[in-house]
């Protein structure tokens with residue numbers, strides 16, 4: 073049994089593949105405590121909206137510097153319920169960035185609104201604010217800034233702009249739990265709401281789907297609490313239509329165990345990113361990710377760009393390193409967005425990231441030696457590619 077709790081102990085890792093993610097490693101040290109917590113919940117808590125959910129909401133809000141947090145079923149639902157509560161729907165336009173994960177676009181369309189896309193910057197995955205200003209119309213209701221890869225969108229200029237124009241600023245923080253913007257403000261707390269995902273792959277993951285909304289107004293939080301719970305405002309009282317999208321008690325139990333190590337794990341991600349960046353910054357053909365000045369990123373991914381991305385990926389795999397793609401098809405070229413009228417060439421920077429982007433292994437539980445093996449393999453490829 074002990075062996076299962078500590079899969080790394082006493083093993084020589086030199087020949088093991090460097091994984092992109094390894095859930096067993098994440099849970100290895102937590103199993104005994106977690107089993108106790110689960111037993112406690114099974115015997116003494118409510119399976120629906122139990123004490124563990126309330127405890128998590130309070131602790132997550134505090135950890136994120138937010139007045140309120142409301143737990144929901146997923147990051148996608150967090151976006152949908154948040155937009156509905158903000159009164160966004162049919163006939164409205166919502167601006168977001170073409171390089172986002174498609175769930176942002178799905179959520180906008182599922183509330184009945186139209187996504188209006190802008191490109192990211194050339195030098196970073198942050199949204200191009202000049203383009204936002206160019207596409208605002210009288211129908212625009214909101215701007216969703218997406219903190220892609222755990223790199224942070226600079227927020228103060230877009231916030232000022234949205235305030236002046238009377239637009240809601242919303243944040244998709246599914247990849248950026250605990251990151252801070254250029255003014256030291258935690259992501260998810262500047263706008264009307266911040267949407268978070270606890271999909272197992274995220275910086276803070278449950279053992280299954282889960283999500284949360286951060287907001288600063290009591291009434292907004294209460295509205296979300298109704299909408300996630302079938303729209304009920306009392307036991308038998310129904311004022312709005314609602315999804316059924318509650319954070320499960322058992323997922324909250326897992327999240328309560330994992331939340332205390334989030335800050336340390338984010339620090340570890342920054343340390344590993346620094347290790348990558350110092351070793352890889354001057355390789356020919358390779359572009360490393362750079363954080364906007366003054367921001368505190370949390371490196372959900374470590375995305376490099378290389379013109380021969382596919383060859384680099386194959387080369388790494390042959391060397392026992394598993395990389396991944398985030399994301400090879402930009403949102404505006406997905407079949408589910410084709411009727412929006414964008415074409416190849418609409419957003420060149422997002423398209424380049426899709427064509428050239430490769431995420432190197434990045435996880436708090438990676439060992440230094442594993443990162444060094446990744447570095448050696450990337451260096452070998454770039455030096456070979458040059459020759």
Ligand SMILES: *Cc1c(COP(=O)(O)O)cnc(C)c1O
Nearest residue numbers: 146147148173175176246269271
């Ligand atoms: C993961 C993710 C989502 C969706 O979260 P789910 O919990 O999987 O629904 C939304 N936006 C971004 C940027 C994401 O990375």
